[in-house]
Amino acid sequence: MFDQLTTSLQKTFKSLRGQGKLSEENIQEALREVRMALLEADVHFQVVKDFVKKVREQVMGEEVLNSVSPGQQFIKRVHDELEALLGDRKVDFDKSAHPMMIVMLGLHGVGKTTTTGKLARRFKNDGKKVLVVGCDIRRPAAVDQLKVLAAEAGVDMLGPNPGESVTALGVRAKNHAVLHGYDTVIYDTGGRLQIDDDLVREVADLTQMTGARNKVLVIDAAMGQESVSVAETFNARCGLTGLILTKLDGDARGGAALSVRAVTGCPILMIGAGEKQEDLQPFYPDRMANRILGMGDVVSLVEKAQLNVDEDEMERLQKRMFSGKMNLEDFLVQLRQMKKLGSMTQLMDMMPGMPSVSKEQKEKAASAGERQSKKFEAVILSMTPKERRNPKLITAKRRQRIAAGSGTRVKDVNDLLKQFQQAQKMTKKLKQFKGGGRMPRF
Ligand SMILES: Nc1nc2c(ncn2[C@@H]2O[C@H](COP(=O)(O)OP(=O)(O)O)[C@@H](O)[C@H]2O)c(=O)[nH]1
Ligand SMILES: [Mg+2]
Incomplete structure (x- = not known):
């Protein structure tokens, strides 16, 4: 997603990077x-028009700072506007x-039911008692689909009684939740292929009768411009x-x-990127803006890591990465944590510089990468602790x-050391970025 946008923006930035000074032209x-x-x-x-106007105003009216190149400053402006847009x-x-009640709204097939399951699992993992409610009453299969997802998430599910209306079900579910001490209720509603009055009236009634405070529109990112009018x-x-x-x-x-987001003024709360819960x-x-600009998403990466792996170790590693110091022991920890994180392909989407690479290239690189990290692990393990802490000691003989x-x-040893040096270089950039809020060169 956004690969094409990333590629074309990077091309623009590339042509600016060499410029000593930015001219109006x-x-x-x-x-x-x-x-x-x-x-x-x-x-x-319209969103594009406003966006470009804002960047122009910012860039034209500002003095070029000494510490950054004009090209970087321009990129920073685009980044900031992108962040504001998001x-x-x-x-x-x-x-x-x-x-807490959430009503899931949206057209047919956008992912309401799937996302209901994902949210249920998430809240359950947070220690909440969760109830999901199958309000897509016209399609029996939809209620069954939710039942399966609820079971997978380990939460309770309520479906319609014969002949029951959506609002009646909604209110019954709310009373049930209050009576049985549920913390979170998620209503999965039905959709249509196109927006129609009956549908909108039905869900509007549901939100009103239940008093749900969260009225969330699910949008299929692949849908195109139609999603804008649906959202309106x-x-x-x-x-x-x-x-x-x-x-x-x-x-x-x-x-x-x-x-x-720009058209409705509604915040984007969550993003789904896969079929699994x-x-x-x-x-x-901010992270999405970074990602679109091809800076990768280092912070998300670290966070994902924290969910799955040893938190203390990650924190230590993160600190060392941001301090610009990193030795081969840290690198080994990183290799092992990466292994635990799951698919390299998914991870590579989050890495700086990676989004401009095609999907096939990523997949090919991912399997090669997995083989290589096994090798690298073996290499590091064969070093003495002294060598790991101070890689400069590693002479040709060693x-x-x-x-x-x-x-x-x-x-392989040479490759590892080369890659380690590159990683070290990157962490130095991270340090700069974190310290001074400056854009790293990419
Ligand atoms: N790849 C991918 N597929 C998704 C995602 N969310 C939902 N889907 C798929 O989209 C299809 C429709 O989802 P569903 O939840 O039934 O949509 P609903 O009609 O809005 O309830 C299903 O095949 C889902 O597995 C996602 O984030 N990524
Ligand atoms: Mg559904």
């Missing part, structure tokens, strides 16, 4: 390219009422409180999804010993 040219990139990615034209800050569900209609009739983008794992251009993440505007000891070739 090359700013105009760069802005034109940014505009094209956004339009090609299917971002709504939302000023991270927003969570409205948890002020107990039980739902917002006008139900008063949306948030958005969830799904299918960000796909190849679609995704720009329409980026426009919906764990494939749901909170949405951070390389031979290490290769023999680990059943690898000297070339």
Whole structure:
């Protein structure tokens, strides 16, 4: 997702990077390219217009700072505007009422039921007692689908009684939740292929009768411009409180999804990037902006790591990475943690510089990467603790010993040391970025 946008923006930035000074002319040219990139990615034209205008105003009116190159400053502006477009800050569900109620809205097939299961699992893991309610009463299969997902998430589920209306079911579920001490109630509703009055009235009644504070529109990121008008209609009739983008794992251009936040003013709460229940993440505007610009998503990476692996170890590692110091012991920890994190392909999407690579290339690189990290692990294990802490000690002779000891070739030892040096270089950039808020060169 967003690969194409990333590629074209990076091309623009590349041509700016070499410029010692930005002239009005090359700013105009760069802005034109940014505009094209956004339009090609299917971002709504009005949103693009506003976006480019804001960047232009910012860039024209400002003095070039000494510490950064003009090109970097331009990129920073684009980054900031992109972040503002995606939302000023991270927003969570409205948890002020107990039980907290969420109504899932949206067209057919966008991922409401799947996301209901994902959310249920998430809240359950947070220690909440969760009830999901199958309000898609016209399709018996939909209620069964939710039943399966609820069982998978380990939460309770309530379905319609024969002849029961959606609002009656909604109110019954609410009473049931209050009576039995549920903390969270998620209503999965039915959708249509296109927006129609009956549907909107039905869900508007449901939200009103239950008093649910969270009215969340689920948007399929692959859907294109239609999602903008769908969002406007739902917002006008139900008063949306948030958005969830799904299918960000796909190849679609995704720009329409980026426009919906700007058009409705509703925050994006979560993003779904896969069919499995764990494939749901909170949405951070700044991280998404980084990712779209091809800076990767180091912070998300570290967070994902924290969920799955030893937290103390990760924290130590993170600190060392940000301090610009890293030795081969840290590198080994990193290799092992990465292994625990699951698919390399998924991880590579989050790595700096990676999003501009094609999917096939990523997959090919991923399996090669997994083989290589096994080798690297063996190599590091064959070093003495002193060598691991101070890789500069590793002379040609020592390389031979290490290769023999680990059943690898000297070339593998060299490759590892080279990669380690690159990682070290990157951590130094991270340090700069964290310390001074400056954009790393990419
Ligand atoms: N790849 C991918 N597929 C998804 C995602 N979310 C939902 N789906 C799939 O989209 C299809 C429709 O989902 P469903 O939840 O039934 O949509 P609903 O009609 O809105 O309830 C199903 O095949 C889901 O597995 C996602 O984030 N990524
Ligand atoms: Mg459904």
